[in-house]
Amino acid sequence: MTFVVTTPSFSGPVELLLQLISSHDVDVLDVPLGPIVDAFVAVLRDEAVTIEVEDLSEFLLIASILLEMKSRSLLPGRDDTEPDEEFVGWEERDVLLARLLELRTYAALSDAFVSLLERAARAYPRLRGIDEGFVVVPPDLLAGVTTAILAGAYLRGIEEKPVPVLRLNHVTVDAVSVAETVVSLSQRLPSMGALSFRALTESLGSRIEIIVHFLALLELCKLGLVELGQGSTFGDVQISWIDEGSDLDIGRVDVYEG
Numbered sequence: 001m002t003f004v005v006t007t008p009s010f011s012g013p014v015e016l017l018l019q020l021i022s023s024h025d026v027d028v029l030d031v032p033l034g035p036i037v038d039a040f041v042a043v044l045r046d047e048a049v050t051i052e053v054e055d056l057s058e059f060l061l062i063a064s065i066l067l068e069m070k071s072r073s074l075l076p077g078r079d080d081t082e083p084d085e086e087f088v089g090w091e092e093r094d095v096l097l098a099r100l101l102e103l104r105t106y107a108a109l110s111d112a113f114v115s116l117l118e119r120a121a122r123a124y125p126r127l128r129g130i131d132e133g134f135v136v137v138p139p140d141l142l143a144g145v146t147t148a149i150l151a152g153a154y155l156r157g158i159e160e161k162p163v164p165v166l167r168l169n170h171v172t173v174d175a176v177s178v179a180e181t182v183v184s185l186s187q188r189l190p191s192m193g194a195l196s197f198r199a200l201t202e203s204l205g206s207r208i209e210i211i212v213h214f215l216a217l218l219e220l221c222k223l224g225l226v227e228l229g230q231g232s233t234f235g236d237v238q239i240s241w242i243d244e245g246s247d248l249d250i251g252r253v254d255v256y257e258g
Helices: 014-022 033-045 053-074 083-121 147-158 178-192 197-201 207-222
Strands: 004-006 011-013 226-230 237-241
Touching (some): 004 014, 004 033, 014 053, 033 053, 053 083, 178 207, 178 237, 197 207, 197 237, 207 226
Antiparallel strands (some): 004 011
16 A cells, blocks of 8 residues: 655655655655655545555654654754765664564464364274283293293303305316417317317317317417308307418417416
8 A cells, every 4th residue: 555645845645755755856854754654544544445554664764764764854963964874764664664574474384383283172082001901922032932942042152163165166276378278279179170169079078168169269260270151040150170281379369368
């Protein structure tokens, strides 16, 4: 709600009057504050008009600022005051508005508590205890335990524990290297003719030896000494020696570890 004031030197909203006085467009000495307050009190007494709390507090703030500005203008030594001092009322206005917002927050919080209490009033807790005949009995943890069982458990607890044995029979140890197998195959394959990888490794006893032989064949193929072929998917790998007169350079063989 905007409160309109009428004075000999100004007619309009009270907020605009404050701005004009602050900007020196209207002299505060030319504005009688008594009629303004009387007119506002008359509006408050009018039952047909409803004024919100925010509007009332804002008018009181503006009226107090105008009263302070007029009091300062009537006191001696006005020429010695700084122009910025005229805006002190605006800082006080901000403080009052901050307090007003804080009070509104507390009011909203109180309304929330009232709503929670009203909800709690509609709840009826159970006043009776456990029904008769319903007895909670904890289990007997020592049921069936005899002195012989306790003695046996004690003896098992104090007996000497066996020393753990670390068994390494499942660990595979490389018995032959890829380089040694390359040399061995380069000596055997020229006289064996064309054969399959299955036939070459059928006499081997461990998986690691088969893997080492396969890696050795790949090295020989890379060196151009053997030719590898596979007629079908997942079929046997066929091995053929290419040049019987070639000399093997063992320094060109890659070393595999692991």
